[in-house]
Amino acid sequence: MASAARYYNLDSMIRAFIEKNGGGNIINLGAGLETAYYRLNEQSATFYEIDMPDVIAARRTILGEQKNEVLIAGDIFDMEWVKQIDKSVPTLLVVSGVFQYFKEDAVVQFINNVKRVFSKVELIFDATNETGIKYTNKYVKKTGNTGALMYFYINDGAEFAERTETKLVEERVFFTDARKMLKKKLGIYTRIAMKIVDDKKRGVLLHLRIK
Numbered sequence: 001m002a003s004a005a006r007y008y009n010l011d012s013m014i015r016a017f018i019e020k021n022g023g024g025n026i027i028n029l030g031a032g033l034e035t036a037y038y039r040l041n042e043q044s045a046t047f048y049e050i051d052m053p054d055v056i057a058a059r060r061t062i063l064g065e066q067k068n069e070v071l072i073a074g075d076i077f078d079m080e081w082v083k084q085i086d087k088s089v090p091t092l093l094v095v096s097g098v099f100q101y102f103k104e105d106a107v108v109q110f111i112n113n114v115k116r117v118f119s120k121v122e123l124i125f126d127a128t129n130e131t132g133i134k135y136t137n138k139y140v141k142k143t144g145n146t147g148a149l150m151y152f153y154i155n156d157g158a159e160f161a162e163r164t165e166t167k168l169v170e171e172r173v174f175f176t177d178a179r180k181m182l183k184k185k186l187g188i189y190t191r192i193a194m195k196i197v198d199d200k201k202r203g204v205l206l207h208l209r210i211k
Helices: 002-021 036-040 053-062 080-084 104-117 130-143 157-163 176-185 188-199
Strands: 024-029 045-051 069-073 091-095 121-127 167-173 204-209
Touching: 002 024, 002 036, 002 091, 002 121, 002 167, 002 176, 002 204, 036 045, 045 053, 045 080, 053 069, 069 080, 104 121, 157 167, 157 204, 176 188
Parallel strands: 024 045, 024 091, 045 069, 091 121
Antiparallel strands: 121 204, 167 204
């Protein structure tokens, strides 16, 4: 449910950006096998899918490279990928399920690097708060997969925006629409869990205007 709700909201936010700007760049950082290009079917925008070389090779084999879609192999943090981007048009960076695995210093440095490169750019990414990270890591440790521990969290979106000298466009919780749409189709435990996650902001999407 969390994954479905995350993508539902991401699609809504990306589509709004494209409509507002009449197109632009949609850059999926840490793209993996992300299928936003197919779900949205927005031909007025150019989609860039960026990930490590082995991941991009797998993506090319499985999904191919479509019209108005560009696959780029590289580390999202080293910024070499920007050389292949048309930076003159409005750009939306989408980072889904990635930042959590890095320390805050790396995320803040990434935002600072983006400021220096792009003239008009926004960023959407998912985050949890400190309590959410603790619960998640407790579960991960139980699985024995200690290589998947998470570090980055945000307790206050407005404070993070101020600290990184960006503008907070929106802070959206995951399950508002899902709870309305599904209602009693969900079990009582699931509905309670979703409400707690929303109320305590244990899962949010942050939309920042960087420059």
